[in-house]
Amino acid sequence: xxxxxxxxxxxxxxxxxxxxxxxxxxxxxxxxxxxxxxxxxxxxxxxxxxxxxxxxxxxxxxxxxxxxxxxxxxxxxxxxxxxxxxxxxxxxxxxxxxxxxxxxxxxxxxxxxxxxxxxxxxxxxxxxxxxxxxxxxxxxxxxxxxxxxxxxxxxxxxxxxxxxx
Numbered sequence: 001x002x003x004x005x006x007x008x009x010x011x012x013x014x015x016x017x018x019x020x021x022x023x024x025x026x027x028x029x030x031x032x033x034x035x036x037x038x039x040x041x042x043x044x045x046x047x048x049x050x051x052x053x054x055x056x057x058x059x060x061x062x063x064x065x066x067x068x069x070x071x072x073x074x075x076x077x078x079x080x081x082x083x084x085x086x087x088x089x090x091x092x093x094x095x096x097x098x099x100x101x102x103x104x105x106x107x108x109x110x111x112x113x114x115x116x117x118x119x120x121x122x123x124x125x126x127x128x129x130x131x132x133x134x135x136x137x138x139x140x141x142x143x144x145x146x147x148x149x150x151x152x153x154x155x156x157x158x159x160x161x162x163x164x165x
Contacts, residue, residue, distance in 0.1 A: 035067030048084065053077045055086040092116035105131050 033039035038047040048054045048067035055068045055075065071077045071086035073095050078087050089096035093116055095104040105116035110126050112133035120126045120133035127134055 033067075036065075039065075051084070053084045053086050090116070107131075 033045055035049050035052045036045035036047065037049060039045050043062075043064055045054060045065035045067050052067040052069060053071055055066050055071060057064050057066065068086070074089050074093070075086040076089060076096050076098055078085055087099065090099060090102065092106055092109045093102040093104070094106045096102045097114075101114040102111060102116050105111045109116040109118060110120050110131055110133045111117075112120060112124060117133070123136055124133035125136055126132075
């Protein structure tokens with residue numbers, strides 16, 4: 001008869017160590033482990049294959065990792081020596097190319113030279129449909145707000161040459 005201790009030892013030799021069990025590929029609450037090198041059921045991916053980006057989605061105090069080819073809207077991809085990851089765009093950006101260069105702005109902001117501004121700078125006009133500041137044409141800059149050309153000031157200063165009575 002085998003002792004229970006000997007039976008337990010032979011059984012545990014076939015099981016991976018406790019710290020390795022979590023790293024087996026499987027399906028976690030954050031989605032599947034496609035593209036993962038290291039994945040856990042609790043947190044999803046923690047390491048991705050070489051060309052993929054690690055996108056970490058947070059829900060309260062929990063976070064779930066997922067390996068993606070392209071970062072979702074509101075995030076941009078950063079390639080690193082160790083791993084690639086998705087980073088969140090600035091607070092006013094809806095979509096961005098990098099932390100300092102927005103492509104599309106959130107509501108109530110206008111895109112101007114890669115920045116999201118609450119109002120457009122002088123010499124530009126806000127385009128509500130695209131949420132962008134567009135340069136005014138030279139005729140718009142010199143004209144009046146109603147679109148009619150401004151009177152020449154020299155004509156306004158002409159002298160009244162009628163004889164006095």
